[in-house]
Amino acid sequence: MPPTRINFADKFSKFTETFSPKVVARMNDYEFKLARVLGEFVWHKHDETDETFVILDGELTIDFRDGEVRLAAGEMLVIPKGVEHRPRATAECRIMLIEPVGTVNTGDAGGQLTAKNDVWI
Amino acid sequence: MPPTRINFADKFSKFTETFSPKVVARMNDYEFKLARVLGEFVWHKHDETDETFVILDGELTIDFRDGEVRLAAGEMLVIPKGVEHRPRATAECRIMLIEPVGTVNTGDAGGQLTAKNDVWI
Numbered sequence: 001m002p003p004t005r006i007n008f009a010d011k012f013s014k015f016t017e018t019f020s021p022k023v024v025a026r027m028n029d030y031e032f033k034l035a036r037v038l039g040e041f042v043w044h045k046h047d048e049t050d051e052t053f054v055i056l057d058g059e060l061t062i063d064f065r066d067g068e069v070r071l072a073a074g075e076m077l078v079i080p081k082g083v084e085h086r087p088r089a090t091a092e093c094r095i096m097l098i099e100p101v102g103t104v105n106t107g108d109a110g111g112q113l114t115a116k117n118d119v120w121i
Numbered sequence: 122m123p124p125t126r127i128n129f130a131d132k133f134s135k136f137t138e139t140f141s142p143k144v145v146a147r148m149n150d151y152e153f154k155l156a157r158v159l160g161e162f163v164w165h166k167h168d169e170t171d172e173t174f175v176i177l178d179g180e181l182t183i184d185f186r187d188g189e190v191r192l193a194a195g196e197m198l199v200i201p202k203g204v205e206h207r208p209r210a211t212a213e214c215r216i217m218l219i220e221p222v223g224t225v226n227t228g229d230a231g232g233q234l235t236a237k238n239d240v241w242i
Contacts, residue, residue, distance in 0.1 A: 002185040003204070006197045025199045027171040027219065030151070032197070050148040054175075056195075064123040074177075076127045076153070078146045083124070098148065098219065 008034065008056055012094055014121045019113050021097055021105055022121040031118075033097040040088040044107035051079045051099045058093025062086065129155065129177055133215055135242045140234050142218055142226055143242040152239075154218040161209040165228035172200045172220045179214025183207065 006024050011034050015022055019041060021033035037060055053060065054076040062069050062077060063086040069077055079085050106114045127145050132155050136143055140162060142154035158181055174181065175197040183190050183198060184207040190198055200206050227235045 002183075002188040002190050003198055003200060005190050005192055006199075008195045008197075025173070025197065027173045027199050028202075028221075032173070032199075052146070052148045052153070062123075067123040069123050069126050071126055074129045076129075076146065077124055078127075078148045078153075079124060081149075100149075 006032075008094070008096070011121055012036070018092065019105065020115045020119075022119055024121060026101070029101050030098060031101050031103075033099070034121075035095050035097060036092055037087055037089045037095060038092040041086055042106055042109045042111055042113055043084055043086045044109035045082055045084045046079075046099070046103060046107045047082050049081050049100050049103060051081075051097065051103065053077045053079070053087070054096040054098070056094040056096055058089065058091060060087055060089050060093045060095060063088065127153075129215070129217070132242055133157070139213065140226065141236045141240075143240055145242060147222070150222050151219060152222050152224075154220070155242075156216050156218060157213055158208055158210045158216060159213040162207055163227055163230045163232055163234055164205055164207045165230035166203055166205045167200075167220070167224060167228045168203050170202050170221050170224060172202075172218065172224065174198045174200070174208070175217040175219070177215040177217055179210065179212060181208055181210050181214045181216060184209065 018038045021035040025032040139157045139159045142156040146153040
């Protein structure tokens with residue numbers, strides 16, 4: 001059978017939690033995760049890997065220690081490994097994250113916003 | 122300085138060729154490439170890697186030896202390594218490819234549709 005198409009709107013209809021990335025596909029040892037963002041996340045970094053944000057709907061700001069980057073639907077950003085960042089959104093936005101299997105959402109920071117990993121929808 | 126935002130519409134304004142992927146970002150040893158598709162590509166496979174198609178605008182059909190998958194904007198597909206496929210579109214569509222650095226667009230097939238690799242815009 002041919003591989004299975006992933007439809008973002010269908011996948012987003014399956015969850016409502018924010019800051020809780022859901023895996024929708026795997027490519028080699030990387031995962032594609034969909035997430036809703038609303039409010040302010042924690043400052044953190046990933047010492048082992050770069051991390052990619054693709055904005056699917058709405059607007060996302062990512063704070064860095066030396067400035068901020070404002071992103072809208074149709075834009076993406078690669079955050080280099082080891083670089084501290086803090087995503088935030090004043091209205092709910094929908095994003096896709098691309099990162100190696102096993103990457104934890106809160107990176108080195110941990111804490112109560114740490115999501116269960118490898119949850120597929 | 123914070124990392125640089127990538128805007129898909131801006132990037133697409135920089136080229137018009139079809140079947141000629143342009144690199145817009147790198148994450149670890151993977152590249153994000155934008156491409157325009159119009160007409161029928163060649164049957165090929167990538168023996169060393171999975172390959173991801175994200176549809177940004179329009180509609181893309183990917184033929185497999187055992188069926189076809191029709192994709193529209195807001196959808197994606199991961200093609201497992203070693204699986205023969207042939208993208209085609211009857212009207213121009215815009216896609217993003219995600220694959221390891223060095224992946225050749227025509228895979229094992231080669232031929233005149235083989236694009237110059239690692240062309241950044």
